[in-house]
Amino acid sequence: MGITQILFWFLTALVLGSALMVIFSKNPVHSVLWLIVTFFCISGHYILLNAQFLAIVNVIVYAGAIMVLFLFVVMLMNLNAETEPQKNKWLKFAGAIAGSCLLLVLVAALKDTDAMRQEVLMKTGDIGLIHNLGMVLFRDYLLPFEISSVLFLSAMVGTVVIGKKGD
Amino acid sequence: MTILNIDWFFALEKLILIAVVITGALVIAMYSTYAERKVAAFIQDRRGPNRAGPFGLFQPLADGLKLFFKEEIIPSHSNKVLFVLGPSLAMLTAMMTSAVIPWGSKVELFGRSIDLQIADINIGILFVFGVVSLGVYGILIGAWSSNNKFSLLGGLRGASQIISYELAMGISLIALLMVTGTLSLKEMVEQQRHGHWNIIHQPLGFLIFLICAFAECNRTPFDLPEAENELNCGYHSEYSSMKLGFYLFAEYINMFISGAVMACLYFGGYDIPFVDESALAVNTAAILGAVALLVKVGLFIFLFMWVRWTIPRFRYDQLMRLGWKNLIPLSLLNMFVTGAWILWKSKSH
Numbered sequence: 001m002g003i004t005q006i007l008f009w010f011l012t013a014l015v016l017g018s019a020l021m022v023i024f025s026k027n028p029v030h031s032v033l034w035l036i037v038t039f040f041c042i043s044g045h046y047i048l049l050n051a052q053f054l055a056i057v058n059v060i061v062y063a064g065a066i067m068v069l070f071l072f073v074v075m076l077m078n079l080n081a082e083t084e085p086q087k088n089k090w091l092k093f094a095g096a097i098a099g100s101c102l103l104l105v106l107v108a109a110l111k112d113t114d115a116m117r118q119e120v121l122m123k124t125g126d127i128g129l130i131h132n133l134g135m136v137l138f139r140d141y142l143l144p145f146e147i148s149s150v151l152f153l154s155a156m157v158g159t160v161v162i163g164k165k166g167d
Numbered sequence: 168m169t170i171l172n173i174d175w176f177f178a179l180e181k182l183i184l185i186a187v188v189i190t191g192a193l194v195i196a197m198y199s200t201y202a203e204r205k206v207a208a209f210i211q212d213r214r215g216p217n218r219a220g221p222f223g224l225f226q227p228l229a230d231g232l233k234l235f236f237k238e239e240i241i242p243s244h245s246n247k248v249l250f251v252l253g254p255s256l257a258m259l260t261a262m263m264t265s266a267v268i269p270w271g272s273k274v275e276l277f278g279r280s281i282d283l284q285i286a287d288i289n290i291g292i293l294f295v296f297g298v299v300s301l302g303v304y305g306i307l308i309g310a311w312s313s314n315n316k317f318s319l320l321g322g323l324r325g326a327s328q329i330i331s332y333e334l335a336m337g338i339s340l341i342a343l344l345m346v347t348g349t350l351s352l353k354e355m356v357e358q359q360r361h362g363h364w365n366i367i368h369q370p371l372g373f374l375i376f377l378i379c380a381f382a383e384c385n386r387t388p389f390d391l392p393e394a395e396n397e398l399n400c401g402y403h404s405e406y407s408s409m410k411l412g413f414y415l416f417a418e419y420i421n422m423f424i425s426g427a428v429m430a431c432l433y434f435g436g437y438d439i440p441f442v443d444e445s446a447l448a449v450n451t452a453a454i455l456g457a458v459a460l461l462v463k464v465g466l467f468i469f470l471f472m473w474v475r476w477t478i479p480r481f482r483y484d485q486l487m488r489l490g491w492k493n494l495i496p497l498s499l500l501n502m503f504v505t506g507a508w509i510l511w512k513s514k515s516h
Contacts, residue, residue: 029249029311036304056293064300065333068307068326075311075319130290130350 008048015041028074032067039063053130176279184285188265196419197227199468203419206472234412242405246312253309254406254413260302261420267291268427269353271437271457274450283437283453284353291352292340295428296333299383303329305417306385310402321401324391328382328486332389335494336379339372342498342505343432352428356436360444366433371501373433375494380425382490384418387475391483426467427460434463 018041021034039062046055137145201216201223208215216223241250271283288294303326310322346368347355359365366373382389393401403414430436437456438444444452481489 033249033308052288052290053293056290056297059297060293060300064297064303065330068300068303068330071304071307071311072323072326075307076323 004048007044011041011044011048015045029071032071032074035070036063036067039067050129053133180279180281181285184281184283185266188270188285189262192262192265192420192423193416195423195464196416197231199419199422200230200415201227202468203472203475206469207476210473210476231412234409237408239408239410242313242315244314245405246314249308249312250405251410253305253312254410254417255305256308257302257305257417258413258420260298260305261417261424263298264295264424264428267294267352268424268431269356269436270460271453272444272449274453282353283457287351287353290350292344292350292355292432295352296337296340300329300333302383302421305414306402309406309414313402313405315405317399318402318404321391321393321398321404324398324483325385325402328385328389328391328490331487331490332379332382332494335375335490335498336383338495338498338502339369339375339379340432342372342502343369343376345502345505345509352431352436356431356438359435360438364433364435364438369433369501369505371497372505373429375498375501376429376432378489378494380429381471381474382486384421384425384471386418386422386471388478388481389486390480391486422468422471423464426464426471429467430460430463436460 015038018034018037022031022038025031025034039058043055043058043063046052046058204226205215205223207213216226219225219229241247266285267288269282269284269287273280273282275281306325307322310318310325313319343365344350346365347358349355349358355365385393391401393403398404403411406414437453437460439455439459442455444456447455
């Protein structure tokens with residue numbers, strides 16, 4: 001077993017373990033912190049695929065910005081195990097069934113796709129490097145890229161409108 | 168010697184380099200505390216520490232010993248694990264940035280040519296940016312786990328401040344990246360060695376970056392997370408002993424590292440001004456270059472202190488207005504002008 005494989009299995013165990021901890025932690029703040037660990041491990045996987053740019057953007061955007069806001073909100077609301085309202089039993093059942101349905105559909109949809117038959121390119125792929133990614137985004141997918149940026153702009157305008165409502 | 172497809176000599180070389188860089192950062196941070204007191208004393212027309220050793224040079228050692236021997240108190244209402252995790256994270260993120268900074272050119276030892284940089288990754292500056300954005304967790308976790316309203320307020324202030332100033336910092340960086348065309352710090356320094364320093368191309372960008380660096384390091388005039396007169400020391404109110412020391416120390420390491428980043432980005436890194444390094448022997452040039460970088464960093468640290476003892480703290484609304492209404496539009500303008508300039512230059516050729 002080479003060093004890449006050892007790292008792969010180590011990261012995989014870590015990512016699954018921390019993802020499970022997100023669900024099973026009683027305290028919401030702990031859940032958020034475990035989710036940050038999960039994002040870090042996924043970034044590790046990106047680095048194994050030689051996609052350093054994606055890895056660092058994942059850290060900056062998700063672990064560095066979005067999760068800070070999550071933590072912010074959870075800390076301000078002061079949620080903890082005691083104040084958590086007990087959910088209806090039927091609601092739990094419905095949640096479990098709906099979640100399993102989603103899993104089933106995802107597995108069925110992805111089972112026979114091309115991506116599953118391809119060998120993962122460890123350390124050799126180069127699409128995640130910033131030069132190649134930029135070329136693909138701004139040459140082949142320019143229109144979708146610009147449209148998604150307009151979407152972000154509209155979201156920002158929406159936030160300002162909601163924020164101004166009180167005045 | 169290779170086991171598991173790893174060149175172990177290479178690993179050993181990197182380990183030694185990491186140890187040297189971290190020890191260096193710690194020692195410099197330690198003596199920054201001494202320098203801070205001396206600079207403050209000079210500005211306020213006092214003498215500063217002068218009892219421990221000649222010129223008070225052993226003062227940092229005495230302070231460190233004091234912090235170690237103080238009683239360690241973990242409040243009974245706090246979250247114990249996170250209470251310890253907070254200062255550790257603050258220290259860890261402060262240290263991690265040093266990995267991508269080029270401390271000098273190559274040295275040749277025992278027939279091997281060794282880069283004086285721990286990792287030359289092709290996304291160097293983004294790595295710095297990512298680690299800086301994680302720095303907020305140390306403050307936020309420590310503040311929340313203390314279970315104290317003053318601490319929580321300080322932590323929230325710190326988090327919102329860092330997020331706000333990160334935006335302007337990122338945009339001013341984009342303008343610089345458009346000029347240099349690379350994300351690797353090593354390549355940026357090499358470009359500046361053979362051309363002009365980037366400060367000539369990006370004076371406004373540097374000014375914005377400098378202000379944001381002050382905010383990210385929580386230095387006065389941006390030290391609102393620990394404003395003593397209103398928040399009773401803010402996020403570290405409940406901390407004592409060496410855990411408090413970690414928080415205070417992390418600030419000095421951050422100052423050192425951000426000085427090094429600014430020197431590499433805008434002031435030529437290990438480039439010695441007006442000297443042709445290729446005329447010197449390889450090892451001499453590397454060591455002189457490293458000394459030149461440290462001198463530049465020292466000047467930045469002095470600037471940090473000078474500002475701290477000159478300008479009073481902002482009010483919170485002033486801080487937010489400066490970040491969102493002044494710095495972000497300015498950095499956007501800077502990016503726009505830089506883009507237009509690059510376009511005009513490529514057209515005229």
